Structure formats: C-alpha cells, structure tokens
Amino acid sequence: MIRERPKAIVLHSRDNVATAIRDLEVGELVEVKVGSQSVVVKLLDPIPFRHKFALLDIPKGEEVYKYGEVIATALRDIKRGEHVHIHNIASPQRSA
C-alpha cells in the first residue's frame, strides 16, 4: 500500500491545534488523526512547516492545547483552519 505522507500531526486527543509537518497552502484540505478519529480541516491561512493551525473555533480567552496541555490563551477569536501563532495566542497566566 502506498501511503500518502501526512500533512499535519496532532500530539494528543485533547489538543485543539495541529502542527504542520510540511509547508501547507491556504485553502488546502488537511486530514489529521485526533485520537482514533479522522478530522478534515480547510486551511484559512498558509501554514509553514512546524507551525500550528486550529482544529476547532477557539474563542478569545480560551485555552490552547498542544501535547494535551495548555500552551497558551487565545488573544482573539480564532477560526478553525486559521494559523495559530504569536499574533493570536500568548502565554497563559501561570497558576504555579
């Protein structure tokens, strides 16, 4: 069987972002595995290799999950398929 090289990776089933594992174009349909489920996301931005995009709409103030952990908080509403980077997320207030 010839397997197509995957475009993005989700590291934990709780995550609401995926990481591109090659440069992806705006409008591209990307299929990713979230746990045992397959999810298809249409990209609203070009996503450079190793950058992230939203798997779901993330409202302003909501937590951003990668590795199953909170890596940041949304600074504004982020749409499914949007580039998730320092322009729209930032370090959460550390509770520790």
Place this chain on the structure above:
Amino acid sequence: MSVRELFGYLRSDGRIGFRNHILVLPTVVCANQVCQDIAHLVRGSVALPYHGGCGLLPADKELVTRCLCHVAANPNVAGVVVVSLGCESVDAVELTEGIADFGKPVELIQIEKLGGTLEATCRGARAALRMVLEASRLKREKVGLDSLMLGLECGGSDPASGLTANPVLGYATDRIVEAGGGAIITETTESIGAEHVLARRAVSTRVGEKMLEIVRRYEERVRQFGADIREGQPVPGNIEAGLTTAEEKSLGCVLKAGSSPLVEVVEFAVIPNQKGLVVMDTPGFDPISMGGLLAGGCQVICFTTGRGSPSGVPIAPVIKISSNSECFQIMNEHIDFNAGTVIDGEEKIEQAGERLLDLIIEVANGAATKAEALGHNLFGVWTHMQL
C-alpha cells in the same frame, strides 16, 4: 514485537548492571593523567577524568564526594580503582569507604604517598587488572524490565524534537515505567515553563512542591548574577520555527518523560528511593546532567537531538535519537535511532516508540551504541563555585 528479555549482572546492592566496567576514578583533576594511563594499560577498565575535586566550598565538597561515590556505585561498574593525589579537598579515604559500603570491590591509590605518577600507575594498573579478570568471569542472568533505570537527556535540540524524538522516547519511557522500571529526567533549566505540568503529575503535594522549588531555586541563583532565565523565551529562532510560548517549548522537552506520575524529585547525584519517573535537579550542560544520571544509577541513557550531538559517557551506553531524517543521514556515525520517520509519514509515534524500546533492550543486553564504539567520554560534576 520481539520477545523482550533482559540479561544483566547482579550486584551486591541488589541493583542490576548492563555493562561490566572497571572504573578508574580520580578524586581530583591532578589524578586524571594517572587514571588515563591505567585505563590505557588495562583493557576493560575505563577512566573518568573530570575537572574539579579541589578548591571547594564545604557544600560543594559534599556534592562532589556524593557524585563520585554514586557514579562508582552505578550498577554498570564491577569494581573501582580510586586515584587520589593526597592534598585535594575531596576526602579520598571517605570516598573509598563510601564505595565499599555498596559492596563493590575498591582500591585506593595515593600518588603523593607512592612518590609520583609511575609507581601510582603501576599499582593502579595491577589493581585494575585483577578486577578486570574477576569481573570477566561474571555471567549475565535473566532479569526483569523493572531492573532498568533509564536516563533521559537531550542536546542540540531542534523544533522537530518536540514532535518526534521526545514523544517517541516518552512512549518508550512510559512502557518501562509501566513494567516497574525507572527513568530519571534532568536539566532543570529546560523544564522551566513546564514545571507546573510535572508538578501536577506528582504522586503527592510534597513531591509537586519540591518540583516547583528546584525551579524557583534555580531562577534565584541565576538572578544573583543579574540574569532572568525566563526572559526572552522562546528565542526568535524558536518563534520562526513555529513555537509560541515558553510553555510550548518546555513541554516539547519534558515529553521525553512520557506521561507517568512523578514519584520523586531528587537533588543532584542522589540515588532515587523509588522506581517510576524521577526528576533530578541538574543544569542543562550535558556532561554534568549525564554525570547526575550515572550517579542516580541509570544503566542506559537515551539522548534526543536535532543537530546530532556526538556525546557519550564512560560507563553507560548512550542511545542517540535524531528528531529528523536529515540529521540521521548527516550525523549518521553518531545516531543510533531515527525518529524523523514520524514526520516523514513512515511511522506513528507508537510504532517508533516500540522500535526504540526494542533497541533499548538490545543495547542493555550488550549491543554497542555508536558513542560507546567511538569512545566518547564526557563527565562533569556540578559545583557552585570554584575557589
């Protein structure tokens, strides 16, 4: 999946060795040359040169003595020749007695008492020869996966490390911990930003608080020199490569430790009381953090890298894991395992993790790593100040 059987050397303190080295251990930098000469004369003995052992604050003297003693007590070591100058800060007699308390054959050679390098080398080589011959008669016996204490390390990381090599190692770590074995993760500096995640995974409030404390203490120490360790993280190169926050960067690093509960947080070079996942307070500097792993009793070290560090330690095999296939090709003579397959789409994290677990067992059973075959020999001891 292959049958995962482990064979190791039963040591008198109950721990299991997966190598059978005779260690030639200097108490002080001035004894390094004699140690190296002895190790050169006697095959099967290995010197552990390091830069320290004198001009120490009392607290550092204790730290160095503990580290040397516990490294000598590492189950991969079958016997020890301690080489002392005679006027150093480290108390060679106390160190030798400490090693003997672990039930390990040990002999002390004192350079000043013997009149210099030549006599000390000759006496030390005779002791090493006797120990090598004795150790060579020991046989490996079948042991459980629970006898394994894995060291977790990274160096020359790249942005793929958090996507491939570290989660793949984390998968293997979880399997070893599930089987009753242990793993130690070091480098307090690299966990900053993710310390609350490790603390939350602690088995008790006390362990969780200790995790947060070692980070606070480290920050404070750095602040004494006018620097802020959190400032500027992630660096611009990280951001360009897709990282957004210090949390994201550090989480990518502590993934090496998998998802097991944190059972213990230990000071530098302390032997953990518990099996399971352990944090040891060390700096991020590889010779010292790996020195801590040896002292903690790790018999095998897994080292993830994106650039391809050549480093190895004298008494334990270091399995080098590349985060990307380019590194695996370019630095192939140093890399034992490629986790870049995960972003190449050839394997899932779990598949690569199973393959890594097979390699860890093969190496524990005696297969040489590239760092071992090339004789890479890094070792350092943490001190706060050199007087």
